[in-house]
Amino acid sequence: MDTFEINKDGTGEREINVEEIMGKIRESIRERKELAGFPVSDTGDLQRGPSVHIGDSNIQRDLEYVNSNWDTKNNSYFISSHRPVVGKFLIRSREMVNGEIKRYVDPIFWKQTEFNGSTVRLLNYTAGKFNHYNNEIEQLRSEIDFGMKKLRPEVEDKIEQLRPEFEDRIEHLKSEFDNKIGELRPEINNTIRSEVNSIVTSMKLEIENMAWLASIIESKAKERHKKQEIETSDTENFDINYFRFEEQFRGSREDIKQRQLNFINYFTGCSNVLDIGCGRGEFLELLKDLGIGGKGIDIDDTMVDYCLSKGLNVEQEEAISYLKKLEDKSLDGIFIDQVVEHLEPDYLINLLQLCFQKLKYGYYIFVETVNPLSLVSFANFYIDMTHKKPIHPETLKFLLTSVGFRDLDTKFLSPVSEEARLQKVPINSGVEEWVKNYLGTYNQNIEKLNNILYGAQDYAVIGKK
Structure with a gap:
């Protein structure tokens, strides 16, 4: 079997089977021919970068960054070798290994690239809408300011026209309040008079009670004075x-x-x-x-x-x-x-x-x-x-x-x-x-x-x- 050895310093540390490597390369080429290719997305709008400008510098910088780095493919990588004798075999081997790995990782990178592209497109669309609505808001603000300036004289004129009517109504209500107070004044006076009379009556009744008590005490005192002898030992006479x-x-x-x-x-x-x-x-x-x-x-x-x-x-x-x-x-x-x-x-x-x-x-x-x-x-x-x-x-x-x-x-x-x-x-x-x-x-x-x-x-x- 044709073999040769290589190592880092040129002395050879491991054995390489050339026939085995070539067989694997041919098998890899055959499988890659059978493998269906991946569709390519429309990335023209992403290659051009964002077409909108956001007022916030931090957001604008992030938007430019995602537009520049959404594609995860590494097209700048190439296989080479600095060894003059076995270099071509090493390159062929690395290409074979690279091809085997790409079979598994390319679908993942493709899906990630597609997702990144869709996300960036949505961000660009949202940023564009933001600018559009922001411009419309500014335009509406100008129109509103203009309309308010235009309506202010009309509103002030209307207020001046209604002022006499409001003043007349206030005067009318004031007159009604005065009349109502005038009507209630006798009733209030009667209530106060009634309360005072009640207090006076109560005081009079209390005075009468005290006078009655005084008369009772006086009559009992006179009865005692008429008695010539008091028997202090008889508790019934106490x-x-x-x-x-x-x-x-x-x-x-x-x-x-x-x-x-x-x-x-x-x-x-x-x-x-x-x-x-x-x-x-x-x-x-x-x-x-x-x-x-x-x-x-x-x-x-x-x-x-x-x-x-x-x-x-x-x-x-x-x-x-x-x-x-x-x-x-x-x-x-x-x-x-x-x-x-x-x-x-x-x-x-x-x-x-x-x-x-x-x-x-x-x-x-x-x-x-x-x-x-x-x-x-x-x-x-x-x-x-x-x-x-x-x-x-x-x-x-x-x-x-x-x-x-x-x-x-x-x-x-x-x-x-x-x-x-x-x-x-x-x-x-x-x-x-x-x-x-x-x-x-x-x-x-x-x-x-x-x-x-x-x-x-x-x-x-x-x-x-």
Whole structure:
């Protein structure tokens, strides 16, 4: 077999089979003749480069670059050899290898070239449209500016023509406003006059009430002066003007009404509510204002006279005697406010039993009294000399449960103002952790003390039959 050796320095390191190489070349030529050729795209417009100019220099430079480099074919490459003896065989071998490789890579490069060409054509088309529309926009802008300059005098003339009409309309509206204000002025004056009269009437009524109270006090004082001997040991002859006492120590009627308004929902829709120990009639007045039927009883003749003067339905009656006269299940609500602390235990139990008998099923009894769990409330308890003893909330709940009431609910009322309570120490965010823990414990103890010393002054227990 004809062979020869070549190497980089001319000494020969590997053997070349010439017949084998020639056979491969002939086979390659035969296959390439059988292989169909690739279509050639129309690239004339791309060879000429972009025919448009973009204002942005960076975009223009990129457009020129893609127009110059879209074709991926390498036509400048050629095979050569610097070896004088075996060079022609090396060239033939490299051409053969190059031909074999091109069979596989040429379709890929052809598709990439076609894609690049289509992309560049689309970019050129888009750039051309951009220039076209940009020119049209500039032309339209000039036309719009010209049209606005032309229309401005016409618009200004039209405004001047309409100005008198608008001014007349404004004057007309101003005249209508003045007339309307003139019409409303008497109505406003009447409203103000009515409000003033209402206030004056209210003040007059208050003055009359005070005058009535003064006359009652004066008559009682005269009766006392006529007596030549007062038996201080006989508690039945002990007399105190409880009306004045409540005014001074319990609070004004308006304050009491405002507080009692929170309990009115227990008696909504009722028609026969009994207020035991109605006093100055604050709760009865609330019932009357809301269209709820109610009646009050009290043993103090001054209180009864005052309630009657207010147009309230009140009788001077002792509670147990009055309840015994009623039919069973005839009441649809019972309200007892600041009364039970005046009663002896046996009397209280008897009273609650009668309340249960006289109340209809499904309706409520509301009992409010002084809260002995609060030291400040307990300290004030004996300001009223008619108080017998405070009643613990759990004791009152037990008594109501014992006589048959159910669904008991306890509410603590009349909280002491924050200014009167012990103050906590504020904890700043920058303090050390041990200081924060110390102050936190201190503030918890302050809260516990506040609950004992300055807890709610009153409480109420609500029961359902």
